[in-house]
Amino acid sequence: NAGVTQTPKFRILKIGQSMTLQCAQDMNHNYMYWYRQDPGMGLKLIYYSVGAGITDKGEVPNGYNVSRSTTEDFPLRLELAAPSQTSVYFCASSYSWERTGELFFGEGSRLTVL
Amino acid sequence: QKEVEQDPGPLSVPEGAIVSLNCTYSNSAxxxxxxxxxxxxxxxxxxxxxxxxxxxxxxxxxxxxxKSSKYISLFIRDSQPSDSATYLCAMRLNSGAGSYQLTFGKGTKLSVIP
Known part of the structure; x- marks a missing residue:
């Protein structure tokens, strides 16, 4: 099993451009999450999904959008990229609400906005 | 006061040492x-x-x-060079919309010297 797979691993964007970070998991987990990690800061939740067709905002959702059309995939869309979105983005999944603390993370997508 | 406080280190110890990593938090929930x-x-x-x-x-x-002191610890016995990493504490609520989110500390960077 591959676990949680994120693409791309690295990307440089210009201010105002848009892009989608891809995330796929093969563990049949219902719950999926997007976190961002900034230097010297704890991971912050951007969006999460409790199943196909159901998404909700986390702590820092502004400037992002998500969709969840299948159990496996949870893409994160950045619209009108800004330097403040320079960060490392991690997709994660968990089996259930009870096991929300047992997150399986991808290897991250490093995004730089210039 | 931040919700979760974690000393970022860096912490450097010799191989075989006992390592103590700590976090304090403010939210009793x-x-x-x-x-x-x-x-x-x-x-x-x-x-x-x-x-x-x-x-x-x-x-x-x-x-x-x-929980009475709002303090958590991780101890590593007989530390190995392979333990060299950043250690993140995290915590979550038991109920409510916020229970889908983990609140992370900033992480402590540990180096175990052979």
Whole structure:
């Protein structure tokens, strides 16, 4: 099993451009999450999904959008990229609400906005 | 006062030493407590997951939770160079919309010197 797979691993964007970070998991987990990690800061939740067709905002959702059309995939869309979105983005999944603390993370997508 | 405080280190110890990593928190509603290990340029991976107060042991790792003091610890016995990583504490609520989100500390960078 591959676990949680994120693409791309690295990307440089210009201010105002848009892009989608891809995330796929093969563990049949219902719950999926997007976190961002900034230097010297704890991971912050951007969006999460409790199943196909159901998404909700986390702590820092502004400037992002998500969709969840299948159990496996949870893409994160950045619209009108800004330097403040320079960060490392991690997709994660968990089996259930009870096991929300047992997150399986991808290897991250490093995004730089210039 | 930040919700979760964690000394960022860096912490450098000789191989075989006992390592103590700590976090304090302010929200008494946190019920679940986790420790994640993150190697450089990788995603976090779950080490320990505890509920409420008490100790939990897994091999060379022991997690302690003291809810009365709002203080959690991770002990690593017989530390190895392969333990060199950043250690993130995390915690979550037991109920409500916020229970889908983990609140992370900033992480402590540990180096174990051979």
């Amino acid at each position: 946190f019920q679940y407590f986790m420790w994640y290990r993150q190697y450089s340029r990788k995603g976090p991976e779950l080490l320990m997951y505890t509920y409420s107060s008490g100790n939990k042991e897994d091999g060379r790792f022991t997690a302690q939770v003291d």
